[in-house]
Amino acid sequence: MKKKIYITGMHSGQNPSSGLGIARCLRRAFPDVTLVGVDHTHGSSGLHDSIINEELLLPQWSQIQDDEHAAFIRARLEEGHLWIAALDMEVYWLSKHFGTHPHLLAPNKEALEFTAKPAVKILENWPVSSSAAGEFAEFQVPDYISANLPDAEIHSFLRTHCWQCWLKSPYHDALRISSWSVFERARAYLKSNWKTSNLFLQRNVIGNEETISFAAHQGQLLGAVHLEKLQLTPEGKTWAGRVKPLDESMSQNLGQMVQQLGWTGGGELEFVRDPDGRKWIIECNPRFPAWIYGSALMGANLPGKLISHLWKLPLLEAIKPSATFTRVVYEIPTKDAVGLPRPKDPSTFTWATDGKHGKGGPSFSALLPNLEEQSTSEVVPLLPLPPANLAAEISSIALFFSEETPSRISLPLWTQQIFETLHQKVQTYCATGKPRIQIGYSVKTSPTDHHLQAAKNCGFYAECITQKEVQRALNFGFAPHQIILNGPGKFWPLTDNPITGVQLLFCDSLEEFSRVLKAKEQPKTLGLRIQLPQIHSRFGNTLSNYQDFEGLLSALQDLKRIKRQPGLAFHFHMPSWSIGLKRWIEALESFLYWCKGLEQLCDLPVHTIDLGGGYFPEDLEKLNLAALGERVHSQLPQVKTLYLEPGRSLTQESEILFTRILDIRKNKNTKANSSEARAESDTEVIKEIVVDACIAELPLAQAFPHRIFFQEAGRVPSEVARVPLGVAHVPQRKTFALAQPGKARILGRICMEDDILGQNISIPPDVQIGDLVIFGDAGGYERSMSYGFGRG
C-alpha cells in the first residue's frame, strides 16, 4: 500500500491556512508522493488545487465526535501514513484528544504549554548571545495583561500604553484597541467568536515583522529559515518576504529549544524588530506558516526536510543567499469531487459579502475546532477595594440613604482629602522646586459650591472658559488675579466690556490675540494656546505650516510693541487620559522645544507655561512634579510659574450616583450537558438588571469603568448606629458590596439602545427590586455634562 501524507488546513483565502503551502512544498520535493488534503468546510479552496491527489472533506468541527475522529486518525497513522496538522487549534485538539504518535507531525502537549502566548515561557531560557553583532541575541515579550482583570486595571493598562494595544485570543485573531468602547466591543466579539474567556491585552510594538520557521522531529532540528516580511496584507498576513538562512548562534539556540521541547512538526516564531533593533516576540505557532512555499522556492523546503528525514527520501537543495518571494492571486478550476458550497439565502445578510454566512468564503473561526472545554478554567480576580476612606464614606451614606433616586450625592470628606493631597504635593514641590507650580481648578468640570470652596481653601486659582464662569468665580470670592481665562468661547456671552483683566489669558487664535491686545484691560500674563503638529486637536494656534508660524511670530512682535506689556505665556492642553501619559510627556517635550525657539526668535522671555488638565485620577497621583518642573526649567529657565489645571482628577471620585433596581432578569443554564451541570440547571443566574438612572445622569458610563456598589434597601439593623462621617470604618455587612467582575450588565431606564451603565460585572444573587445600586466615579464631567431626559 502506498503511503500517504494527510495535510489539514487547506483553505487558501485572504487569511490562508498553511495546508496548501505545505502540500506545494512536498510536491516540489517529491513529485510522486500521495497528498491528501483534509478540511472541515466545503468552501476550503485549497482542496481544488491539482497538486492534491485526494481530497478528504470531513464534517464541520462542531459536528465532529472527538473519539470517532481520534480513532480515524489513529487508524491512518497505524497504516504508516503521515498526518500534518496545519491549524493551531487542531494541534491543541490533537494534544488533548489524541496524544502523540510517531506518524503524527505535530508538537506534544508539553511543547504547546511552553510556547503558548503571550508569555512563550520557553524563551525565558533563551541563551543570550555574547556576540554584540549576534543577529538574535534575545527576545522580549511586550507587556500584557489578562482581559479578565477588573475593568479599572484594564483601563489603566490601556492608558499606560497610550490606547495602542491588541486584544488577542489564545489561538487566533487579534484586534486593535484604540478606545474603551472599542475594547468592550472587541472583547465581546472575541469571546463569542472563539468561545473562550482567556483573552489578553498586549501593547503594540512598532517595527518590522520577522519570523523564524523550522521543522523538527522528536527534538531534532531538521532545518530553519529566517523571513523578513516585506509586504503585508491589511490583515497583517505575509504577502512578500525575504528568506535568509539563520545565523549560527540563532540556529544553536533554536536547536536547544526544539530539543528541550521534544518538538515534532513545523513551527514558527513570530517577532517584531523595533527601530532600535530589539526583538519582541509575538507568538510561537505550533505549525508551519502559510508562506512556507515561499521558503521552498528559495531553496529551504522545510516540510520536504521533515518528510525526507522520516521516510529517508533524498532531498537536495541549496538556499539562495538573499532571496525574495511574493504571493499572487490566480484562478483554478474547481474539482467536481469537492464542489462548492451553495450560497445561503442573502435576504438576512447585513452585507452582500458577509464572510460568515454569505459568499465571502468561510470565516476563519468556522474552520477550526471548538476548544471551549480545553480552555483553562476562568479565574476572575476580585476587584481591589477602593481606598478605605472612600469606601467608608460611601458605605456610611448608603446605609441610611432614603432619598428619591436617581440622586447624585457628594462625598465631602473624600473631596477634601483629594484636594488637600494635591495641595500638599504642590507645597512640598514648591519648597525647593523651580518654577513655582500653581494649580488652576477647572471650573467647567464641576462648578459646585463644595468643589469651588475646596479649590479656594487650597489656594488654587479658577480656570474659566466663559465669561459666565468668570462671573461665577468672582462671585464665589476668587480675585481677578486668581482667574485663568481659556478656551475658544471665553468671551461668551458677548458684552461690550468683557472681563480681561485676569491673571492669565490664553488666546485660541491669532485673531483673538489681536483683539485682546486692543482691550481696555490687559491680563497680567497673556499667552497663546499651541496646537502641536501630530497631536490632533481643534484648539489653539497651529504650527503645521510655515505661514502659520510666521503669523505667530508677527503676533508676538505686536505684543512687544504695546505699552504695558503683559508677560508672555504658552499653553498646551491635551488630556493625558485620552492620549496616554507617555505620549503626553513626549508632546510636552515638543511643546517646550517650540516655546524655547519662539523665545529665542522673538527675544521675549516666556514667563508662564500652562499644561492644562485632563488627568485621570490615578494618573495625577503618578505625575512627578519635580521631574515636570525640572523639564520646564531646563528648557525655559525664565519661566516663573507652571500652571496645571486639573478638574476631572479632583472631582470624578468625589460624587456617587444612587439608583434603584427596577427589574431583574435571569438566565437558566439551558445548555447544560453534563449531569452535574444539569443538576445545577435550576439555578438562576442574574444576567441583567434595569435601574432608574440612565446615560443622562451618567453620560460617560461607557467611556471608562465605574466602581459599582450594591446596598440592600430598608434592611438597616437597629443596632448599627449611624457611622459618623470621616470615621474610617467599613461596616462588615453583607448587604453592602462592591460589584465584582462577571457576565451581567446594568441597563438604564430609558428606551435608548446605548443606555447601558455597566457591563461585565456580577450581580449578587439576592438583589431585589428597590435595592440600591451605587455608581462611584460619578463626579466631574459625569455631573457637569449630565442632562434632563425622560422625566416627563
Next chain:
Amino acid sequence: MALDVVKKESSFQAWVEHPASHIVHHDARCCEEARMWFLGYARSMQISALSRYELRAPTWLSQLFTWGPSAWPIAWCELVKMKTLDCGVFAALAREAFTAQGFEAHPAQALLSFNPTCTTHWKGLWKKPPKNPLPEPLKDQKKEKTHATFPWIGNEVVYHELCVLEMEGNQAKFYDSTWGNWFTPDQETGFGALLALRTECPRLLHWGDKIFSYGEWIDL
C-alpha cells in the same frame, strides 16, 4: 564602476563627481526662523506613544513635501514655502532631523537602476518648470536658477541622494529620505536596485561586507 551599464550613461562623470547637496543659510533672520520652524516641526513629528525608540526616521517628510524638481541652490527661507522638493533637499532635511535626535548623519549618494520607460517619464517631469510658488521678493533672484537642475536622470541609471547614519561600531544605516525606506545590505536586483553608493562620513563605515571611506564610490 564595474557595471558597464553605468559607464554608458552620458551623465556618468557628472554623477560621480557631484558633491552631495546642502541647504544654504543666509545667516539672517529669514533662514533662522525657517530652520527653527522645521526643527520644531520635526520634534513634534517624533511624538510617539512608543517613546522608547531612539531612532525615529523622518518618514513624514514625504507628507510635508512632494518629490519633484526644485532649483539649486536653495535656502532655508525658500524651501519652507515650497511644495515640491528634490531628493537632495529631502536628504539634507533628513540629516537635520536625525542630527537633532542626536545621531551622526552624513550625506550619501547612490546610483540606482531603473528601466528606460521610467526614466523617460522623469525626464518629462523635470522638463516642466517647478510647481513651487515663489514669493514676490524671490522671483527675480530665482529667474536664473529655475532650470538649474542637476541632470540626475540617465537612460537606465539615476543619481539619487540619501542620508547615512553612523551607528555604534561604525555600522552604517542608509536612509532614503525621499521615500522613507531603509536600504539593506542584501543584494538587490530589478527596479530601483542599488548599483553604487558613496558617503561623506569622515570615518570608515561598515555596511554588510562593504566598507565605505569618505567620498569613495562603492560598487554593490
